[in-house]
Amino acid sequence: MKAVFYLVLLGLGGVVTDLAGECDMAGFYLELGCSAVPKTDNSTICPDAFQCPDLHPDPTKCYYKGVPYKDRSNIPQNIINNPCSQACSCQVSGGPRFECAAVDCVETFDVDLQQQCISTYDLESCCSTGTVCGTDAIAALKTCEVDGKTYRVGEAFEPKNTRKTCICTGEWNGSTEGAYCRDISCGLEIHYQDMVAQNCAPVFVRNTRSCPIAFQCPSPTSKVVRGLNRRGVNSECSFGNMTLSVGDEVTVGETCMRCSCEVPPFVTCTKQVTCDN
Structure with a gap:
């Protein structure tokens, strides 16, 4: 899979815009190798939706950037754009996933040093x-x-x-x-491969331009609440086996978290730091 070029050149004044930094969910999708769906208008530079490749075609293997890995095989360290992900190996028992060595930084715990x-x-x-x-x-x-x-x-x-x-x-x-400077890699396929394959929703704090803190999967009580597709986006979101249109929400049982279809194909969950229960 070829790397996706993160920067787009705007026509006005040759201004370079960081699509991943300025557009909701763009960094998430670009890291997964997804491509932007062409917009029907020029209202903003930000895509309304993305198209993603088959991220997990063989359930007996792990995948990273389109490359399959057999059980107990390691991702070469030089292709992992995240120094905090070390010695990552494929484990297929219980569902394909990568397991990496734990990295503990002394400055995280040494308050006196800080x-x-x-x-x-x-x-x-x-x-x-x-x-x-x-x-x-x-x-x-x-x-x-x-x-x-x-x-x-x-x-x-x-x-x-x-x-x-x-x-x-x-x-x-x-x-x-x-x-x-270097691009930030959230390690989505490394740390959340099983969640991505199950069409679970990435969970963000406040906004969807940073790395997700977790993934939310459907529960037996999850229900789709139909909303208004004000932008007229034709693409749809998948949440487990559920299908949502842009503007729809889905219940997940957490008062402080809102999950909705905003930028397909993944449902997006945003968690509030403080909220009224």
């Missing part, structure tokens, strides 16, 4: 690769101004309206196309 020092990162490392401690040493570091925030050399950040993670360097010039 208070006294700043952690520095390498673009291809999952955990911090160093620390800078002391008020004078930290103050001497060069900085990057991004989205109204200040980052010091070695600190990681994710610019708004992009699907990128970047490291502050002395060469930072505001562009996310330099060697100090």
Whole structure:
């Protein structure tokens, strides 16, 4: 499967737009190798729907980026665009899935270190690769101004309206196309292969442009609530064996979560951080 090119060039002024960072669900679909369905109008650059390949044609194998893997075979590390996914091997017992080595970062647990020092990162490392401690040493570091925030050399950040993670360097010039940035990979096929194959719905917090935190599958009590397809989108969503039109919702039994068909073919669930029960 060929990689999908994330950036589209707009006609006005040659402005480059990060489709994955600015359009709902675009990053999710592009990571799975899906392609945008051409729009019937030019109202926005964001696709109304996507078309996805058969993501799991053989139930006895695992798949990553269209390549089949037999039981106990490993994905080559150099093709995994996520340094936090290490030593991932196919397991078919109980349903095809990938299992990866656990990566625990010391900075996640060392509260004292966070208070006294700043952690520095390498673009291809999952955990911090160093620390800078002391008020004078930290103050001497060069900085990057991004989205109204200040980052010091070695600190990681994710610019708004992009699907990128970047490291502050002395060469930072505001562009996310330099060697100090890389595309974010959510590891959808690695961590949620069985859920994707079952047409479960990705669960997001607040918006659908980030990585999902989980997947929601249908339950025996799930029901489709018909809505209005105000955009007139012809594509449909699948949720397990259910079929929804754009604008339809589906009940999942959680008060703080709304699941609906917005950008087919996957139903999308959005979880609120706070809500009235």
